[in-house]
Amino acid sequence: MADRYFTFTTGRPGAFISKRLGLPRPTVLTRYRPGQPVARGPVELGGADGGRLAKRLREILDSCGATVQDRAERPGALIFDATGITDASQLEQLYAFFHPRIRSLAYSGRLLVLGTPHELADSPREAAAQRALEGFIRSAGKELKGGATAHLVLVAPGAEDSLESTVRFVLSARSAYVSGQVLRVRPEPAGTVEVPADWDKPLAGKTAIVTGASRGIGETVARVLSRDGARVVCIDIPAQGQALRDVAGKIGGTALELDITADDAVDRTIAHLDAEHGGGVDIVVHNAGITRDKTLGRMDAARWNSVMAVNLIAVERLTEGLLPVMRDGGRIICTSSISGIAGNVGQTNYAASKAGLIGLVESLAPGMAERGITINAIAPGFIETQMTAAIPLFIREAGRRMNSLNQGGEPVDVAEAVSYFASPGTGAVSGQVLRVCGQALLGA
Numbered sequence: 001m002a003d004r005y006f007t008f009t010t011g012r013p014g015a016f017i018s019k020r021l022g023l024p025r026p027t028v029l030t031r032y033r034p035g036q037p038v039a040r041g042p043v044e045l046g047g048a049d050g051g052r053l054a055k056r057l058r059e060i061l062d063s064c065g066a067t068v069q070d071r072a073e074r075p076g077a078l079i080f081d082a083t084g085i086t087d088a089s090q091l092e093q094l095y096a097f098f099h100p101r102i103r104s105l106a107y108s109g110r111l112l113v114l115g116t117p118h119e120l121a122d123s124p125r126e127a128a129a130q131r132a133l134e135g136f137i138r139s140a141g142k143e144l145k146g147g148a149t150a151h152l153v154l155v156a157p158g159a160e161d162s163l164e165s166t167v168r169f170v171l172s173a174r175s176a177y178v179s180g181q182v183l184r185v186r187p188e189p190a191g192t193v194e195v196p197a198d199w200d201k202p203l204a205g206k207t208a209i210v211t212g213a214s215r216g217i218g219e220t221v222a223r224v225l226s227r228d229g230a231r232v233v234c235i236d237i238p239a240q241g242q243a244l245r246d247v248a249g250k251i252g253g254t255a256l257e258l259d260i261t262a263d264d265a266v267d268r269t270i271a272h273l274d275a276e277h278g279g280g281v282d283i284v285v286h287n288a289g290i291t292r293d294k295t296l297g298r299m300d301a302a303r304w305n306s307v308m309a310v311n312l313i314a315v316e317r318l319t320e321g322l323l324p325v326m327r328d329g330g331r332i333i334c335t336s337s338i339s340g341i342a343g344n345v346g347q348t349n350y351a352a353s354k355a356g357l358i359g360l361v362e363s364l365a366p367g368m369a370e371r372g373i374t375i376n377a378i379a380p381g382f383i384e385t386q387m388t389a390a391i392p393l394f395i396r397e398a399g400r401r402m403n404s405l406n407q408g409g410e411p412v413d414v415a416e417a418v419s420y421f422a423s424p425g426t427g428a429v430s431g432q433v434l435r436v437c438g439q440a441l442l443g444a
Contacts, residue, residue, distance in 0.1 A: 026407040027147040030108035032173040032416060034200055034227065039171050041076025041106045042069035046097040050084030053114050056160045057081060060167050075101065077110040077171050082133055083155065085115070086126040094136065102140070108147040110171050113137055117154045117184060130154075134182055141180030141439050142404045149179035149405075149439075158187035165425030168199065174420065177413035179404055180439035185428045188369070194329065194424035202423040204229030207277045209269070209322075211260055212288030214240035216385045217335070219247050220411035221285055221418050226251035228419050230283060233272060235260065260288055260314040266321030273325065280327050283422045286315045286334045286357075293346040304349045311353035316360060323373075331422045332368075332375040334361055335414070338437050341379055354379070358433050365431030374430035376421045381437025382408040403438035 009025050030040065043066045047054050057079060061068055069075070080097050084090075094113070105111065113133055121127035133152055141150035151170040155163060162185055169175055170183070196202035208225045212218035213234035222232045232253035236244045241257045248255035254276045258268055273279055289311045292303035315334060326332075339347050340354025361377045368375060382399035400408040417436050420426060 026405065027107075027145070029147045029176040029405065029407075030173045031176045031410070031412060036173060037066070038064040038168055039066040039076045039110070040108055040173075041074055042067045042072040043077045043079060043171075044068075044070060044072055044075045044101060045079050045081075047081030048084035048090055048093045050086075051081035052083050052157070053081040053155060053160060053163070056163060057114070057167070060164045063164065064168060064171070066171075072104075074104060074106040075109065076106045077112060078102065078105060079112045080114070082113055082115045082130075085129045085133075086121075086123070088125065088129050088132065091129055091132055091136075094133075098140070102143075105144065105146075105148050108173065108176070109144075110175075111137075111140055111144065111148065111150040112153065112167070112170055113151070114153045114155055117156055120156055137182070138180045138439070144179070144404070147176070147405065149175060151175070151179070152182045154182060154184045156184070156186045159185045159428050162186075162188060162193045162428030164195070165193075165202075165420065165423050166429060168425075169416075169420040174416040176416075177405065177409040177438050178417065178434065178436055181435055183429060183434065184432060186430070188372070188428045193427040196423065196425055198229075201229035202425060203283070203419070206230045206282040206422075206424075207233070207273070207280065208283035208285065208422065209233045209235060209273075209281055210285045210287055211235045211318075213247055214244040215247075217380070217383065217411045217414050218285075218287040221287055221415040222247055222253065223251055224412065224415035224419050225283065225285075225422065226253060228422075230422070231277065233269075233277065233281075235269070236288070260318060261309045265314065266318060269318070269322065270325055280325050281322060281330065282327050283331045284319070284322055284326070284333070285418055285422075286318065286332070288314070289335060289337075289353075291347070291350050293350065295346050296348045299349065307349040307353050311350065312356045312360075315357060319360070319364070319375075323368075326371075326373060329372040329424060329427065330374075331426075332364075332373065333418050333421045334375070334377040336361075336377040336379040336433060338379050338381045338435060338440055341433075341435070342440075361433065362431050369430065372427055374421070374427060376430060377433045378414060378417050378421070379433055379435045379437070380409065380414050381435065381440040383414060383436075384408045384410055403440040405438035407438065409436060409438055 115133045118127040118131040137152040208230040214236040234248040238257040334357045336357045337354040339351040
């Protein structure tokens with residue numbers, strides 16, 4: 001659905017009026033296109049004394065084709081290695097690097113800080129200083145202008161060689177609607193993280209499943225995974241059969257008309273993989289979901305049970321049933337929601353189901369590590385889809401504006417995050433929840 005306020009304020013008269021009145025002024029975000037450089041301009045790289053990532057960051061930036069330049073007039077990215085900060089007094093080094101530079105950050109630029117998970121710190125002082133980075137990055141993200149975004153990546157000791165996929169994602173236009181978020185990179189067994197032969201086609205040779213693929217976010221996820229090299233099994237209910245076949249046909253995938261809550265859903269999915277894809281699967285994206293909104297006192301049992309059946313119970317069953325045929329190094333991505341983090345009026349059923357997915361991800365991740373399988377969740381905020389178009393006007397406008405980027409996201413923003421988690425290079429990131437919400441003002 002068109003965002004008329006966005007269209008108005010990005011035109012010359014609307015920009016003038018909104019500035020004079022002090023109204024929110026959304027910026028046209030730069031989104032990814034194949035062949036686009038990772039960084040939009042020169043990168044300035046700084047770090048605290050004793051940081052352990054400087055050499056690795058230079059190697060990654062060289063691999064990305066980025067130019068590292070001191071005192072660039074309009075830097076495309078500002079990167080600071082804060083792993084050397086072991087005391088709160090050293091946080092001044094963070095201030096000293098960003099203070100003179102942050103206002104010169106380029107349009108759609110990136111601010112990136114790298115630290116150490118505070119629970120792995122050697123002392124309470126270091127833990128306090130490293131935990132401070134999260135407050136810094138969330139606040140900085142709310143101060144940035146011109147579509148720029150801020151990111152914190154926490155790198156456990158020993159995980160330095162597993163960092164490239166995450167750095168590429170946060171620096172690139174793939175993360176256009178992600179800001180103020182934290183990603184953790186952990187050490188993994190040898191072979192878990194596989195450097196793609198082609199970073200533009202990181203999923204080449206992979207077989208992916210996407211549920212709810214006939215329209216909206218699911219359709220876009222299927223398209224992006226295909227763009228990045230995967231062969232996609234598109235799944236949706238029989239009532240969406242024609243649209244599902246159209247999607248699959250356009251991306252060279254296959255269609256499976258299936259109610260994922262059915263007793264035979266796992267068996268039929270495995271049979272389809274055997275018949276059409278030679279058996280086995282590398283990527284499973286649990287995207288299918290429904291809403292049946294009503295305040296709790298007015299909600300009938302059917303509304304509660306149907307949401308739970310599709311959004312959570314089916315995901316549990318499919319995950320358990322597909323694990324035996326998932327190849328080592330596989331990727332599972334669940335679509336949660338910011339409602340599962342912050343809650344929402346009239347959505348006790350939906351929010352409970354989406355919070356349940358987060359619990360599922362966090363619980364399953366450790367046990368999957370031995371096979372190099374990762375499981376993560378994405379929590380979209382306000383995304384422009386048919387579902388959000390049905391929201392009443394004033395609530396819809398609040399959803400669009402109550403984030404640091406002053407606009408709703410697009411389905412492709414979720415799809416790019418899915419592709420990041422699906423990449424063989426992201427094997428050191430598991431059990432996490434990434435909010436794709438433009439740094440919404442609700443939730444953590």
